[in-house]
Amino acid sequence: MATAPMTTKTPEPPAPRFEELAPPEDLLNPKTRSFDAVPYTQILEPTDSVLQAKGGAGNLKVYRELLRDDQVASTWQQRRLSLTRCETIVEPGAEDAASKAAAERLKAELDAMAWDDITDKALFAVFYGWGVAEVMWRPEGNGVAFDRIIVRDRARFRFDRQGALYLYENAWHLMPEHKFWTVRSGGDNHDELYGLGLAHSLYWPVFF
Numbered sequence: 001m002a003t004a005p006m007t008t009k010t011p012e013p014p015a016p017r018f019e020e021l022a023p024p025e026d027l028l029n030p031k032t033r034s035f036d037a038v039p040y041t042q043i044l045e046p047t048d049s050v051l052q053a054k055g056g057a058g059n060l061k062v063y064r065e066l067l068r069d070d071q072v073a074s075t076w077q078q079r080r081l082s083l084t085r086c087e088t089i090v091e092p093g094a095e096d097a098a099s100k101a102a103a104e105r106l107k108a109e110l111d112a113m114a115w116d117d118i119t120d121k122a123l124f125a126v127f128y129g130w131g132v133a134e135v136m137w138r139p140e141g142n143g144v145a146f147d148r149i150i151v152r153d154r155a156r157f158r159f160d161r162q163g164a165l166y167l168y169e170n171a172w173h174l175m176p177e178h179k180f181w182t183v184r185s186g187g188d189n190h191d192e193l194y195g196l197g198l199a200h201s202l203y204w205p206v207f208f
Contacts, residue, residue, distance in 0.1 A: 043158045043166055046194035048129065050203045060155045063128055063199035069206050076198075080123045084116045109146045121151035125183035129197035132157045132165065133181040149181065159193040 045056050054062040067073050088110060092103035118133070125131030132154050138147035157175075158166045165175040165182060186196035 043160050043172060044193060045158070046129065047192055048194065048196060048200050050200055057158065057194065058155050060128060063197070063203065066199055066202050066206050072202060072206060076127065079126075080120050083123065084120050088115060105145075113146065113148060118149045118151060122181075122183060124151075125154075125195070125197070126185045127197050127199050128154060129184065129186055129195035129200070130154055130193075131183040131185075133183075135179060135181055161193075163193060 045052070050062070051057060051059070067076065088107075090103045090107040090110070092099040122131055122133060131151065133149050133151045135146065136148040136150065137144040139145075156168055158168075158172065159182075160166065163182075165180050166172045167175055184193065184195035186192075186198070186200075187194075188196075
């Protein structure tokens with residue numbers, strides 16, 4: 001007597017979850033939130049414990065004071081000079097003529113700016129944890145090119161949970177995309193939107 005073959009149905013995998021399930025702790029603790037810029041958009045303060053104890057990101061002078069120490073200042077200068085004295089090399093992304101022309105054009109734009117000075121000031125992101133520079137564009141033919149890059153005072157800026165940049169001018173204003181160059185340095189996870197700079201580790205040893 002023949003028996004029908006047994007079949008089993010493989011269960012379908014669960015649908016992926018698209019929402020964020022583990023947001024930064026700052027979003028779960030209202031005491032560490034700075035303010036609401038617009039509905040559903042929270043601007044965050046750094047989680048750096050020294051800055052939190054000394055007034056937050058708006059009081060970066062506590063870290064700036066570290067640079068008055070002769071050993072900190074000279075060592076930090078040496079670290080920056082070791083990079084800025086290197087040659088800047090721009091390589092094309094491909095071997096075609098258009099890519100090579102684009103690389104040559106970018107190298108010419110960088111050479112026309114005070115690139116070493118811009119780089120030197122941008123490196124302070126490593127010291128403080130984050131940095132902000134404003135890109136000044138100029139029209140060129142059918143497109144745009146770099147005119148200047150101005151490294152701004154990072155204390156005037158904040159990030160929201162998505163990493164969007166806000167500037168304070170009597171109120172907090174969302175900055176447009178492709179206008180600012182932001183840098184984050186240090187920290188051990190991506191939830192730390194402000195990085196964790198060398199100044200955090202230097203603060204107590206220097207002042208003690």
